[in-house]
Structure formats: structure tokens, C-alpha cells
Amino acid sequence: MAERSYDFLMPSVNFFGPGVISKIGDRAKMLGMKKPVIVTDKFLEGLKDGAVKQTLDSLKAAGVDYVVYNNVEPNPKIRNIKEVKKLYEESGADSIITVGGGSAHDTGKGAGIILTNGDDITKLAGIETLDKALPPLIAVNTTAGTGSELTRHAVITNEETHLKFVVVSWRNIPLVSFNDPTLMLDVPKGLTAATGMDAFVQAVEPYVSVDHNPITDSQCVEAIKLIETSLREAVANGHNLDARTKMVEAEMLAGMAFNNANLGYVHAMAHQLGGQYDAPHGVCCALLLPYVEEYNIIACPDRFAQLAEIMGENTEGLSTRDAAELAIKAMKQLSEDVGIPHSIKEIGAKPEDFELMAESALKDGNAFSNPRKGTKEDIIKIFQAAYDAE
Ligand code: NAD
Structure with missing residues (x-):
């Protein structure tokens, strides 16, 4: 066993249970989010009453504006996080909400990392390499799952070398996580x-x-x-x-x-x-x-x-x-x-x-x-x- 001296890390607020997704608008507002980038994929965005629709409805009800990035790929690539960064900067966004499984959360974390810690994420692979905080990040989880909505890990694939690498830092931990099992009933x-x-x-x-x-x-x-x-x-x-x-x-x-x-x-x-x-x-x-x-x-x-x-x-x-x-x-x-x-x-x-x-x-x-x-x-x-x- 490790020495009896250790850090214990997790997000500060974790919403759990059927129906909790309806609280996301108020929580985003409480965090001062004015225009988050919603990081997700086309499939989840297209679901009739799925996680993205319910997230956007709740944001609208709370009067929070947003912009959607819907191009998350499984085993997210460096190109995905660069695209999110570009959209974030061009749209005047101030925060990030990831909606999906590990790939959406890691894309959002990766984008947050390069927004504040420099463009070349490959140089930041490893443990506690980040000097600056990421923009405020909420993770809405739709798979059970990677745990990425709670963790300090961002797992990214370098599409040139086909190798996955991990950036591990307490700064990667989302501020708030949502785990609503009703969003997972239709997972195949x-x-x-x-x-x-x-x-x-x-x-x-x-x-x-x-x-x-x-x-x-x-x-x-x-x-x-x-x-x-x-x-x-x-x-x-x-x-x-x-x-x-x-x-x-x-x-x-x-x-x-x-x-x-x-x-x-x-x-x-x-x-x-x-x-x-x-x-x-x-x-x-x-x-x-x-x-x-x-x-x-x-x-x-x-x-x-x-x-x-x-x-x-x-x-x-x-x-x-x-x-x-x-x-x-x-x-x-x-x-x-x-x-x-x-x-x-x-x-x-x-x-x-x-x-x-x-x-x-x-x-x-x-x-x-x-x-x-x-x-x-x-x-x-x-x-x-x-x-x-x-
Ligand atoms: P995923 O996020 O790659 O999603 C896989 C597919 O499931 C996507 O096509 C998505 O549209 C679909 N999907 C997601 N939610 C759905 C829902 N509710 N209903 C129907 N379809 C749904 O899958 P994953 O397994 O959650 O994530 C895998 C990624 O997470 C890998 O890249 C892995 O390396 C990474 N990971 C990260 C951590 C971490 O701590 N950061 C930990 C473990 C794994």
C-alpha cells in the first residue's frame, strides 16, 4: 500500500440520479457561464429527447447562451481539440460543457488545455504538466463508463503517430459533473x-x-x-x-x-x-x-x-x-x-x-x-x- 499520505481529488459538485440534468442551466448560471461551447457529437445532438437537447433546454430556460461543437470522434484526435479551440475563440465563448462519453469529455478537456497552456498538447503529456487553469468546465456524462467526467485525465490520440497519450493534472478535473441514468437508457x-x-x-x-x-x-x-x-x-x-x-x-x-x-x-x-x-x-x-x-x-x-x-x-x-x-x-x-x-x-x-x-x-x-x-x-x-x- 502507498504511504498514508496522499491527495484525494474529485470535482467539487457531482449531480447524480434520474432527472438531475434539468438542473444544469441554473448551475451554469451560478458558475457565471455566459456562453459555453457544448462539446458533443452529431449522433447525440440528433437524439430527439437526449442529453444534448435536455442540456440546451435547461440552458435556454436559465437564459444562458451557447454554441455547439458537434464533431467529437471516438478516441478523440488532436484535430478535434484544435477545432473546439477555434470555435471557442471565434464565437466569444467563456466556458465549456461536454455532453457524451469519455471522448466528449476528453475533447473538452484537451481544448481547455490548449486554450490556456499552449498550442502543442503533445508537449504536455505526462503528470502535472499544466501551469494554468482551464476555462470553467461542466461534464454531462452519457456512458457508464470511463469516469472521465470526474477525473484528472485527458486521453488524446495523435492522428499522425496513431499513439494515444494522457495529460494528467488536477487542473483537468471538471468543476461539476452530471450523471443522470435516464440519459443512458438507450445506450445499445x-x-x-x-x-x-x-x-x-x-x-x-x-x-x-x-x-x-x-x-x-x-x-x-x-x-x-x-x-x-x-x-x-x-x-x-x-x-x-x-x-x-x-x-x-x-x-x-x-x-x-x-x-x-x-x-x-x-x-x-x-x-x-x-x-x-x-x-x-x-x-x-x-x-x-x-x-x-x-x-x-x-x-x-x-x-x-x-x-x-x-x-x-x-x-x-x-x-x-x-x-x-x-x-x-x-x-x-x-x-x-x-x-x-x-x-x-x-x-x-x-x-x-x-x-x-x-x-x-x-x-x-x-x-x-x-x-x-x-x-x-x-x-x-x-x-x-x-x-x-x-
Ligand atoms: P465514447 O465517448 O467514445 O462514445 C462512443 C459512442 O457512443 C459515440 O458514438 C457516442 O455517440 C455514443 N454514445 C455516447 N453516449 C450515448 C448514449 N447515451 N446513447 C447512445 N449512444 C451514446 O465512449 P466512452 O467509452 O465513453 O469513451 C471512450 C474514450 O474515453 C476513449 O478515448 C478512452 O481512452 C477515454 N477514457 C478517458 C478516461 C479519462 O479519465 N479521461 C478514462 C477512460 C477512458
Whole structure:
């Protein structure tokens, strides 16, 4: 466990629950926002009574003007954040409201970063590299999820190198987050599964991270239990509001946990797959999870044995090692039940890319908190195991 001295970071105000989106206009006004740029994508903007429509209605009712950027791409690129910056400056905007999943939030954060900290965001990759505050930012979350609406991370893809990089700073944390599960009822099955598995990995990695602490442990345990009992139900029936609500609670808990205890090789490696093959982030995480954690077991077998119990497995009479292996089996079963593919082959991964991706994964900010310290060769072997999976 990390030393008993740590920061604990999260947004100062977090709205949670069915219907809370109606409060966004008043909250924007309270923050002094006069003209936010709404950062979203065309699909979400086009939804009849979706998150964007409800956000804009609430802003209008509160007398807050706005301008819309609707070109967010999955695995957001540097070009997206530059476009938002241009619109912000040309329209005389004074703040940012992101509406969507992790891609919208990271686009808004990325734009905020270059608006105040200089144009070349690649130079700002790393931890606590930002000198200046971002413009005021509210995040309206529509997936459960990345936790990006609460975190200090901005994950951006360099479209020239196809590599994802992360800017990690307390200055990236949105001032206010909104998590309204009624905005998630129509998330399709595949996206529910992928984003739910992302939340699951974001609860598992901080639990075994070298930076974990008692606060993040309790968040991880509760998040894992909620996901174990509600992700399958949310995938089976998207309109199950109780399952959706529990998944939002889980993704918030996991987001707070990894914001403070950090992640590990699953995320460090998933960023490479997402950057190279433009594959959905949650699917990349789920595909790598069992192979990374199998590799990690020897670093903290007790923690993995505890994970088996947290996931509801019967570990009575088992050795610590066997209980730890049971946790990996339960992770694979969860992925299988919600329809995640088996091999990274299925998202287009190619063994000839493994070496470059392994080098880059070891430099990713998430690698440093992994419980086992690996070499490039170790990472290549993990990619290979995830590739050979049947
Ligand atoms: P996303 O934001 O990329 O969205 C995927 C698709 O889902 C989009 O086409 C979007 O239109 C659609 N969608 C979103 N909400 C919907 C809704 N309510 N109903 C129907 N469709 C909806 O997906 P994501 O998984 O939330 O975000 C992934 C990104 O987040 C990746 O780039 C990943 O690297 C990043 N990420 C960031 C952090 C962080 O802390 N900053 C953490 C984890 C992941």
C-alpha cells in the first residue's frame, strides 16, 4: 500500500440520479457561464429527447447562451481539440460543457488545455504538466463508463503517430459533473458492455495498484460488487433503470478510485490498441484484462484472492494462488456473458505492431502504478497471449 499520505481529488459538485440534468442551466448560471461551447457529437445532438437537447433546454430556460461543437470522434484526435479551440475563440465563448462519453469529455478537456497552456498538447503529456487553469468546465456524462467526467485525465490520440497519450493534472478535473441514468437508457448493448467493462477494469486496476489506499479500496470493492450484479442486467435490458442507476454509481466509484490510486498495464496497453486500430476503449480493456492480471498475480496474490471473494466466488478451502486464479476466471466469465470478443485479433491487432506498442505502453502514465514491473518482452508476451486467446 502507498504511504498514508496522499491527495484525494474529485470535482467539487457531482449531480447524480434520474432527472438531475434539468438542473444544469441554473448551475451554469451560478458558475457565471455566459456562453459555453457544448462539446458533443452529431449522433447525440440528433437524439430527439437526449442529453444534448435536455442540456440546451435547461440552458435556454436559465437564459444562458451557447454554441455547439458537434464533431467529437471516438478516441478523440488532436484535430478535434484544435477545432473546439477555434470555435471557442471565434464565437466569444467563456466556458465549456461536454455532453457524451469519455471522448466528449476528453475533447473538452484537451481544448481547455490548449486554450490556456499552449498550442502543442503533445508537449504536455505526462503528470502535472499544466501551469494554468482551464476555462470553467461542466461534464454531462452519457456512458457508464470511463469516469472521465470526474477525473484528472485527458486521453488524446495523435492522428499522425496513431499513439494515444494522457495529460494528467488536477487542473483537468471538471468543476461539476452530471450523471443522470435516464440519459443512458438507450445506450445499445455493445456500448453498454464495452463501457461497463471499462468501469470494471477501472475498479480492478486501482485495487491492485501500488498506489491504493483505504478510501480507494472501499470504492473499488463497492464498484466491483455493483458491476457484478448489474452489468449483465443492463446489457440484457437497457431500459432497466435500476441496473442503469447501479452502473452509474459503479462508474463514479471506479472513476474516483482510479483518479487517486491510478491504473496499470491494462490501460497502458489498451491505449496502444485504441490508438493503432481506433478500437473501442472498453473492448480493448476487457480483452487485455485477464492476461495482464494473470501476469500480475505473483506481485500481490492476496489482493487477487480477495477480488475473487468480492466478485462472489466461493474461495473456501482454496489456496491463495487458486483463489487468485478464480478471480481471473470470473473476469473472463463476466466478459463472456456481456458479449466481449475473445481475442485482440478481432479488433485488427497485428503481431508486427506489438514491439512498438509495448515500448509505448511502458511510457504511458498508467504503467507506473502496475503492481508488477515488466520489461518490453513481458508486454509483448501479454499482447501475444491476448492475441492467441480462443
Ligand atoms: P465514447 O465517448 O467514445 O462514445 C462512443 C459512442 O457512443 C459515440 O458514438 C457516442 O455517440 C455514443 N454514445 C455516447 N453516449 C450515448 C448514449 N447515451 N446513447 C447512445 N449512444 C451514446 O465512449 P466512452 O467509452 O465513453 O469513451 C471512450 C474514450 O474515453 C476513449 O478515448 C478512452 O481512452 C477515454 N477514457 C478517458 C478516461 C479519462 O479519465 N479521461 C478514462 C477512460 C477512458
